[in-house]
Amino acid sequence: MFLDYAGIRVTNLPKAVRFVTKGLGLEEVRRGRAAHGGVWVLFHDRRSHQHLELNWYPKGSKFATPFVAGEGLDHLGVRVSDVAAAGRQLKTAGARLLHQFRWKGKIEVAYYEGPDGLWVELIRDSAA
Numbered sequence: 001m002f003l004d005y006a007g008i009r010v011t012n013l014p015k016a017v018r019f020v021t022k023g024l025g026l027e028e029v030r031r032g033r034a035a036h037g038g039v040w041v042l043f044h045d046r047r048s049h050q051h052l053e054l055n056w057y058p059k060g061s062k063f064a065t066p067f068v069a070g071e072g073l074d075h076l077g078v079r080v081s082d083v084a085a086a087g088r089q090l091k092t093a094g095a096r097l098l099h100q101f102r103w104k105g106k107i108e109v110a111y112y113e114g115p116d117g118l119w120v121e122l123i124r125d126s127a128a
Contacts, residue, residue: 001080005051009074011067013056017041026052036061075119083107083122
């Protein structure tokens with residue numbers, strides 16, 4: 001298991017992307033749209049090799065919760081070889097399963113909520 005990235009919830013995606021690329025100097029790696037209509041953008045720091053993900057949720061999305069400036073940590077993305085086993089480990093430590101997505105019978109991605117509402121996204125590492 002390793003921490004892959006931190007996801008930050010933003011209210012204005014174009015402004016946030018400009019800040020991350022121009023201000024912090026990170027490189028946009030890829031972006032996508034979730035089934036609920038939200039958009040995510042993944043960035044990479046060439047020097048530290050760390051990743052940052054911006055997450056924008058449209059009004060009406062179940063993830064578009066009230067926003068308070070400075071409280072934008074959305075979730076931590078963690079790569080694991082076995083999502084189910086890592087999920088059991090999180091549950092033993094007090095987390096609860098929120099959502100999971102399967103592909104060809106295997107759990108590929110799962111979201112757990114830990115203490116103080118911190119979400120952890122478990123992502124199956126196909127390289128493991």
